[in-house]
Amino acid sequence: MTVLNIAHRGGAALYPENTLAAFRYAVARGCGGAELDVQLSKDGEVVVYHDYRLKPEITRGPDGRFLARPTPRIKDMTLAELRAFDIGRCDPASEYARTHPDVRAVDGERIPTLAQVIAIARSASKPFHLFVELKTSFADRDLSADPRALADATVKVLGDYLDRTVFVGFDWPGLLRVKEIAPQAACWFTTLAASWFRDGVPPAEDDPPAEAALLMLRHWAASGTSPWAGGFDAVKHEGSIRRAIKAAGGQGWFPTLTDIDAATVAEARSLGLKLGAWTVDDPAQMKRLVALGLDAICTDRPDLLAKAMQGG
DSSP, rough: OOOOOEEEEETTTTTTTSHHHHHHHHHHHTSEEEEEEEETTSSOEEEOSSBBOOOGGBOOOOOOOOOTTTOOBGGGHHHHHHHHBBBSSSOOOOOHHHHOOOOOOOOTTTOHHHHHHHHHHOSSSSSSEEEEEEOOSSSSSSSSSHHHHHHHHHHHHHHHHHHGGEEEEEEEHHHHHHHHTTTTSSEEEEOOOOOGGSSSOGGGGGOOOHHHHHHHHHHHHHHHTTTTTTTGGGGGTTTTTHHHHHHOOSSSOOBBBBGSHHHHHHHHHHHOEEEEBBOOOHHHHHHHHHHHOOOOEESHHHHHHHHHTTTO
């Protein structure tokens, strides 16, 4: 079985994230697809951007200067206003630049629309899958668009590209809406790290939130009132997040790499679920996950994943 090499945000360790330049790179190097984040602008356009607010570390204004916090929310700006910003390089003085040292600058890149990304995907010489994350905030509904509205708009833009699209997302109400309006669409439900919901301090590699947020997440999960679950909390399904996904009508499970081992893979497969992992940049982990027979691996370094898939 061939594992899909999915370029996270187009290959965010090599090209500016979520830019047309990054998606062109992913197509040119023969990736199996790309992951991207979509949100709604003030005027209802489906735009490709990760953070709920303009990210100062990668965003310059018309004067050429990197932005300073606080920055506006994506949902409060029109497409024309969003396109005034340059997202083609990262601020060299930022922590982001330190952790993304190999990103090449491509000045002049603008926040793209989903329609523009689809056009690039169509240019691929082989089927190019789009892993489309519906980017809405379950913790603060005021930060982003309504998940159902975003799902409606995204499905409409994708049109006949739905057969090469996998919807992903942490905020399951958006995925559930996709299943309502496009039952044929593939939805792989994204999950937070399992360690966040166990007793004790989660390991650093699982990037846990601040203690107050962690306690709230655990309360929601234990009480079966998780705002991200849309009623399909794991506690209602034998304590298994994979059984919850199956009950919700999901075709796949899309967890962080640390939650994938032989046991969780076996359960997912027994339920008929497809299986992907985010975000895998370490070659040793890539080889481990390839050996476990995943369907897709999402990575900032599709070049390294290609070598790992070839046994390099």
